[in-house]
Amino acid sequence: MFIFVAIFVLIGLAFNLLGAISLYRFPDVYTRLHGATKCTTFGTLFSMFAVVAYALGRLVMTGEARFGVLIIHSAIAAFVLLVTNATGAHALARAAHRSGLMPARAVVDRLEEFDEVRAKREGAQV
Amino acid sequence: MFIFVVSFLMYLLLVWSGGGIPLIEILIALGVASVVTVAFRTWNRERAVRSGRLDPKRVVDFLHYLFGPFAVGLAKANIDVAKRVITGEIRPGIVKINPGLRTDIARTLLADSITLTPGTLTVDVDDDGTFFIHWIYVEDEDPSEEQLYGSFGDWARRLAE
Structure with missing residues (x-):
């Protein structure tokens, strides 16, 4: 059972490490957000699987209720992590674009075109 | 209550x-x-969020979504992004798409799913439901729903509209 704990921790570490490396490899805030949200969410999920595997192993061995509770808490944390991580990344990206930070090396930027149209329309009304 | x-x-x-x-x-x-x-x-x-939306069938559907298509998408996204971190092969851009979702919950669900899956990140959502999505490897400047996020649009419609 505890071999699974080691495997999950290693996978989680690998993805979290890749998330950190992506901050160096990618050119701008948007692409870095990709690395920083996806890789770290996935890595942390695997760390939680490791906690669940460990707790399950101890639960079977000792039969103490507190290991069962550990599993429930990990599940809640995983769900909250999925929701807040995505929402946080979206808020950062939106704030970056609103404050005029354009994506580097972009082949297309529909939002910028849209913002220009909107600015013109509002300018015409004033 | x-x-x-x-x-x-x-x-x-x-x-x-x-x-x-x-x-x-x-x-x-x-x-x-x-x-x-x-x-x-x-x-x-205004009671935009009602517990009436939480009937058992929807909950079962939601769990099916979470552990089925969503989990697969999440795993694929991570392997894809991990590959791009190593190779540095990117072609970023912001594309727009209107999946025609009306309720806020459906939009939230889709935006979150998009952010956590293959190479896409929701930057902004307009009042009429147009999504602006940062795509790490633009395959098509005017993409279809299928190319961008597969079946997630249908799932969001089914779960929250």
Whole structure:
């Protein structure tokens, strides 16, 4: 059972490490957000699987209720992590674009075109 | 009432550590649940979010979505992004798409799913439901729903509209 704990921790570490490396490899805030949200969410999920595997192993061995509770808490944390991580990344990206930070090396930027149209329309009304 | 019961039980679940729960924690739980309920009522005056949406069939559908297509998408996204971190092969851009979702919950669900899956990140959502999505490897400047996020649009419609 505890071999699974080691495997999950290693996978989680690998993805979290890749998330950190992506901050160096990618050119701008948007692409870095990709690395920083996806890789770290996935890595942390695997760390939680490791906690669940460990707790399950101890639960079977000792039969103490507190290991069962550990599993429930990990599940809640995983769900909250999925929701807040995505929402946080979206808020950062939106704030970056609103404050005029354009994506580097972009082949297309529909939002910028849209913002220009909107600015013109509002300018015409004033 | 629904919110009250859920937040009360959730608090007790989080403080529970396998043994008994002391009385003081139950009192704190009652206080916290009351505050959350009042805050929710104030925020949700127009009753845009109703517990009627939470009938068992939807919950089962949601769990099916979470552990089925969503989990697969999440795994694929991570292997894809991990590959791009190593090779540095990117072609970023912001594309727009209108999946025609009307309710806020459906839009939230889709935006979150997009952010956590293959190479896409929701930057902004317009009032009429147009999504602006940062794509790490643009395959098509005017993509279809299928190219961008596969079946997630249909799932969001089915779960929350």
